[in-house]
Amino acid sequence: MIIKEKIQEQIPRWMERIQRLKKEYSNFVVGEVTIEQILSGIRGVQISISDISYVDPYEGIRLRGYTISQVLSLLPKAKNSRMPLAGGLYHLLLTGELPSQKEAEEVEEIWRCRSEVPQYVWDVICSMPPETHPMTLFSQAIMALQPQSLFARAYLEGVQKSQYWEYYLEDSLNLTAKIPQIAAFIYCWKYKDGKVEPPDPNLDWSASFAQMIGKGSDWEYQELMRLYLVIHSDHEGANVSAHTSHLVSSALSDIYLSSAAGMNGLAGPLHGLANQECIRWLLNVYDHFQRLPSDEELEGYIRNQLSAGYVIPGYGHAVLRVTDPRFTAQMEFAEQFLPQDPLFQLVKQVYRLAPSILGENGKIKNPRPNVDAINGCLQYYYGVREVDFYTVLFGVSRLLGLTAHAIWARALGKPIERPKSLTTQMLEERVGII
């Protein structure tokens, strides 16, 4: 397996770099932590290393050093498509190297061979009440696969620490291979007649999700999913889902346990679930006016929302200080394929008006759109209108990043995480209040 060989080959160099930092610079002070940071969600405290991806505040995400537009143009493409193969992206995340067509297709082939999901996973999903949120079903399905963990078995048998990553890699490939089918099953079980199309072996990982939910002949939607599943794959290591799964896997919990934990974080309304809020907000605006509003009407609507204390969903970001390049990539897609769609017209109108209104009071650090300002509009256009499902789509993609981080954490022997907590009284004593 090419990815395995490449990772194996790279480990000594990475270990050397880490050992050098540890040995020669272990007392070097990277930063200090203020009380404000402690009280505001350890915001901005530089506490971990993420070589898989990095969010530059002014450029957006770089995956293994490549910007979103470079990733989209440089990765090998799917058949009859202008969009990348997710298998190529996984190769890039895992090895740091741009794959050849053959290397990208190797990952796609591994996924194809390992995609079968055991019946009991479907039974777990089907035993849940129909009102269960799809993210709960998604996390449960991942957990249900946990008895298959090769790492968990090998650990019990006393495998060497230096080999942990190999089992994490196998587990990750086994899990990610099954994820499109699991997502498609949840979609069909929850919203359709429960019938999932059997996977088409001629389709790539991303398009096969589209095909399994009944969009086998919708080439445009397949293209959208190829784009979507690549651009949402990672957003460095310290956001809620990435950090959660990293923390859990630092206890040597296997890929299934740590990925499900990450997905439970993604399911929160301040993180992945936010995309649900964004599309609902757009639909509410449209419903309110029963048509596209004029600029004056939309401006008034936004101002009323702000003065009532509501946020404008899809705008602002904790780290980014520019328009999210993942928003821009999807704007370009929409301009090409759905330029006349009313909801897309509204997305553009909000984009034209909201940033300057949001920027007026100087409070918001980034008044420009994040990726969620457009995600839902595209899915909605192609008929995936069950908005509470959107976070599952996000999760399908994000599992590529989370598992890549976990494999490398084991390859580099990263230790269990154990920061320290203080009591409020201790802080008060330190600042001299008591």
Ligand code: AMX
């Ligand atoms: N509308 C109105 N006010 C906003 C705003 C928005 N879209 N974004 C930020 N603000 C306000 C904040 O509420 C805060 O006000 P406060 O001081 O009275 O509490 C102030 O501006 C400063 O916030 P910030 O430092 O610029 O942002 P943050 O890092 O605290 O929060 C985020 C970032 C994304 C949670 C915030 O911008 C927000 O709530 N946006 C709307 C929801 C959204 O789009 N979520 C999706 C995020 C993307 C993702 O992770 N999937």
